[in-house]
Amino acid sequence: KERKMNSNNAAAIENIFADNWDELFELNQRLDLDALLESELLAATRHSSETVSNLYSISGSISIVASTLLIVHILRSYDGLTTTYHRLIFGLSIADLFSSFPLTLGTVMIPKEMNYIMPHAVGSMTTCNIQGALIDIGMGGAAMYNCCICLYFYAIIKCNKKDKYIREKLERWFHGVSILHPLIFAILAYFQKLYFFDAYDGAYCFSG
Numbered sequence: 001k002e003r004k005m006n007s008n009n010a011a012a013i014e015n016i017f018a019d020n021w022d023e024l025f026e027l028n029q030r031l032d033l034d035a036l037l038e039s040e041l042l043a044a045t046r047h048s049s050e051t052v053s054n055l056y057s058i059s060g061s062i063s064i065v066a067s068t069l070l071i072v073h074i075l076r077s078y079d080g081l082t083t084t085y086h087r088l089i090f091g092l093s094i095a096d097l098f099s100s101f102p103l104t105l106g107t108v109m110i111p112k113e114m115n116y117i118m119p120h121a122v123g124s125m126t127t128c129n130i131q132g133a134l135i136d137i138g139m140g141g142a143a144m145y146n147c148c149i150c151l152y153f154y155a156i157i158k159c160n161k162k163d164k165y166i167r168e169k170l171e172r173w174f175h176g177v178s179i180l181h182p183l184i185f186a187i188l189a190y191f192q193k194l195y196f197f198d199a200y201d202g203a204y205c206f207s208g
Contacts, residue, residue: 042117050119053106053203060104067093067100084167088152091178092145099138102131103204110197110205118203125193128205132195133186136207140182148174 070093074086081087102109109131110121123131155161155170189195189207197205 045117046119049107049117049203053118053120056103056203057106060100060106063096063100064104067096084152084163084171085149087171088145088149088174091175092142092149095138095141095145095178095182097138099135099142102134102138105131106203114197118197128197129190129193129195132205132207133190135204136186136189137182140185141178144178144181145174148178 071090074081074090074093077086079086081090107118107120109123109127110118111124111128112122115121151170152166152174155166156163194207195205196207
């Protein structure tokens with residue numbers, strides 16, 4: 001009899017909520033956990049989450065290789081880090097590494113309690129917080145460095161400023177804002193425990 005009830009519950013889940021989590025969450029009755037774990041809805045969500053996670057891992061790996069090659073090229077070039085432009089690109093590449101590495105790890109850093117919906121999750125809230133903080137630092141830093149590079153070219157092309165002027169007057173602000181802004185945000189988010197994982201919106205930990 002109990003097995004029949006479980007089968008009926010599973011059938012109800014498949015028929016009514018097979019592709020709609022919102023309606024399932026709004027259901028005002030107790031669900032059979034075993035039936036839910038065996039449902040096609042959860043299986044489809046796991047497959048989708050794993051696909052997204054794999055895409056992040058692939059793109060993150062490519063980004064790591066590209067940024068590493070760019071860093072090596074700058075360091076081995078004739079000018080090295082003696083020019084403002086090279087230092088800005090170097091900072092952009094470092095920021096990209098900060099965000100790409102945790103994205104490459106993907107679901108490994110997600111709390112293991114989420115393993116039922118996200119395959120390969122073996123982490124904890126601590127690893128989740130670390131992943132989210134690194135991604136915020138990297139993505140925030142990369143965005144700011146991109147803006148600074150645009151301002152660098154604006155100062156040269158539109159304002160006719162020399163590299164010496166940019167180096168002495170502007171560069172310190174370029175690096176300061178690009179580093180401190182995302183770093184302070186990530187630290188505040190970390191200690192306020194703002195990082196979490198949502199299997200329905202992404203495949204990594206983020207702040208919200």
